[in-house]
Amino acid sequence: MSDAQQVDLSTRVAGIDLANPVLLASGTCGYGEELEPFLRLAEVGGIITKTITPEPRSGNRPPRIVETPSGMLNAIGLQNPGLEGFVEHKWPFLSTLETKVIVNIAAPTVEQHGEMTARIDALGGVAGIEVNISCPNIREGGVLFGCNPRASADVISTVRRHTKLPVIAKLTPNVTDITEIARSVVDAGADAVSLINTLVGMAVDIEARRPILGNVTGGLSGPAIKPVALAMLWKVRQAVDVPLLGLGGISSTQDALEFLITGASAIQVGTATFVKPGAAADIVAGLGDYCRKAGIARLDDLVGSLKS
Amino acid sequence: MEETTKDLEGVVFSHEEVADGFRFLQIRIDGHLPCARPGQFVQIRPSRTTTTPFLRMPLSVSHVDRVGSTFGVLYDVVGPKTRALSDMNEGDRIDCLGPLGNPFPDVPDDAxxxxxxxxxxxxxxxxxxxxxxxxxxxxxxxxxxxxxxxxxxxxxxxxxxxxxxxxxxxxxxxxxxxxxxxxxxxxxxxxxxxxxxxxxxxxxxxxxxxxxxxxxxxxxxLEEYMACGFGVCVGCVVERRTQANSPYDQFTRVCVDGPVYDATEIVW
Incomplete structure (x- = not known):
């Protein structure tokens, strides 16, 4: 294939048509607006909003972040304006974007997931709903659902009943067997699965002899977790038959390709955006270059091409 | 004219120890650097590093040269990140995101x-x-x-x-x-x-x-642990002193709402 030839990066994931398979991960791109000076949002396949909850949340006491070898810990605690604050202040900007917007939600009870879903569905223009049953930094909801196959299924089936939009379950790696949770959410009606959320971690200030994070523990992200994420993706790929959205430490085109080859239909760039706000757009460009050099006309053909 | 923040690569122009552990780093930007105003900061990291240091370092701009495209920062060598920075030599390339944050407000004429x-x-x-x-x-x-x-x-x-x-x-x-x-x-x-x-x-x-x-x-x-520096990670917060209308506003992001605050706004 000559350099001049266009490579087809587009894909269709769980019924969502994406210009390319590179999404911005929830919690690392705010509600889009803050990134605009550095990244043309139309260049990425989609943006997944920071988690919204039924009511506004203040988040955890600082310090909330600390750098660790090849990554970082965060314990933000889902600071967000709440569902109505989102609708009033964040959605007007998001609704104008020329990229797909997936709204990420979490709630303290199963029922509230349903109520939030109905409200978001009614906005019109939302591409899909990602359900955060995997946040490690809050006392109710989040990972408490995501660690238990039955509770995970209850949340997803409730969301499913309230919308025809694609429903994506975001899974935690902090479980004994992630494939068990993956199967239960797919059985409950999830159209796709995102994996992985952060790994629970901790750092200590040896002078003060205290945990560095206000929340004591936090979620580990960044390149440090990439091999863990890939292994979990590989396991889940064999366990369920829905599209997978891979994330966990993806910082480069090489990383993105590893996830796509292992079986992710799309990938999410998260912590890398903190370091380089244009990282996701660089990866999109890099995927095109890779395909041109390798003579691949459609990037989608690469998905799941891992040889045994 | 309002200039926007940019992510650019610069070159170490000079780098020297100016006090015990304190180093003065001057950076020349290849393209056009939007001029930092007093109180604004930059997020910097040696170019082409991948994982160590991982996050950029937020440093206040101490000097600007409005003619050429150079600016200066001062830092204290205290940990692995600043040690990595201290290893940089003249001519080394460095990633610069900035200017970030809000400047000090204007001083009243009679003050x-x-x-x-x-x-x-x-x-x-x-x-x-x-x-x-x-x-x-x-x-x-x-x-x-x-x-x-x-x-x-x-x-x-x-x-x-x-x-x-x-x-x-x-x-x-x-x-x-x-x-x-x-x-x-x-x-x-x-x-x-x-x-x-x-x-x-x-x-x-x-x-x-x-x-x-x-x-x-x-x-x-203010200075806080910071990941992104432009508002999306919500990591660098401090508590507001005034009663917030919504729990969402209890904590404020030092990077985009600050780093300069009226001292009475903050819980010290």
Whole structure:
């Protein structure tokens, strides 16, 4: 294939048509607006909003972040304006974007997931709903659902009943067997699965002899977790038959390709955006270059091409 | 003209130790660097590093050269990240995201700016003082350090003020005691002081308390652990003092809502 030839990066994931398979991960791109000076949002396949909850949340006491070898810990605690604050202040900007917007939600009870879903569905223009049953930094909801196959299924089936939009379950790696949770959410009606959320971690200030994070523990992200994420993706790929959205430490085109080859239909760039706000757009460009050099006309053909 | 923040690659132009552990790094930007205003900061990291250090370092801009495209930062070598930075040599390439954050607000014409810095919190005040002098104002600069060796040399301090007053905790240079002693004296002397401060948290808390008691306006430039520097990670928060309308507003992001705050806005 000559350099001049266009490579087809587009894909269709769980019924969502994406210009390319590179999404911005929830919690690392705010509600889009803050990134605009550095990244043309139309260049990425989609943006997944920071988690919204039924009511506004203040988040955890600082310090909330600390750098660790090849990554970082965060314990933000889902600071967000709440569902109505989102609708009033964040959605007007998001609704104008020329990229797909997936709204990420979490709630303290199963029922509230349903109520939030109905409200978001009614906005019109939302591409899909990602359900955060995997946040490690809050006392109710989040990972408490995501660690238990039955509770995970209850949340997803409730969301499913309230919308025809694609429903994506975001899974935690902090479980004994992630494939068990993956199967239960797919059985409950999830159209796709995102994996992985952060790994629970901790750092200590040896002078003060205290945990560095206000929340004591936090979620580990960044390149440090990439091999863990890939292994979990590989396991889940064999366990369920829905599209997978891979994330966990993806910082480069090489990383993105590893996830796509292992079986992710799309990938999410998260912590890398903190370091380089244009990282996701660089990866999109890099995927095109890779395909041109390798003579691949459609990037989608690469998905799941891992040889045994 | 409002200039936007940019993510650009620069080159180390000069890099030297200027006090015990403190280094002065000047960076030349290849493209056009939007000019930082006093109080704004940059997020920097040696180019082409991948995982160590991982996150960028937020550093206040201490110097700008409006003719050429160079700017300066000062930092203290305290951990692995600043050690990696200290290894950089002239000509090395460095990623620069900036300018970020909100600058110090303008000083009222009839006010006397009193700049109070401690330790490695002095750099934004050098930028501010130099800027104020260029507009015809005559700021006082009070600087505290643990010991004489930890004070920046006068040639770096004096462009920011003709009235530099030094203090050391151990009495090895200038006033034996804290900057708050010198601040109290300045507040007595001046009719309409406005205070600008940056330094270690306990020092800024003491300055905030002293200015509030004296009913003097005080602007503080805060430093917090930071991941992104542009508002999306919500990691670098401090608590607001005023009752928030929504729990969402209880904490404020130092990177985009600050780093400069009216000292009475913050829980110290």
């Amino acid at each position: 006397r700016p009193v700049l109070v810095g401690g330790g490695i919190g002095v750099p934004p005040l050098l930028h501010l003082g130099t800027h104020l002098r260029s507009t015809g104002m005559d700021p006082i600069l009070i600087v505290g350090a643990r010991t004489a060796g930890k004070h920046l040399p006068l040639e770096l301090l004096s462009p920011a003020s003709e009235h530099v007053r030094l203090a050391t905790d151990d009495g090895s240079l200038g006033h034996h005691g804290f900057v708050t002693d010198l601040l109290a004296q300045a507040l007595k002397e001046e009719d309409k002081p406005v205070v600008y401060t940056c330094g270690p948290h306990p020092m800024m808390a003491a300055v905030a308390s002293a200015t509030e008691s004296a009913d003097v306006r005080c602007y503080s430039s």
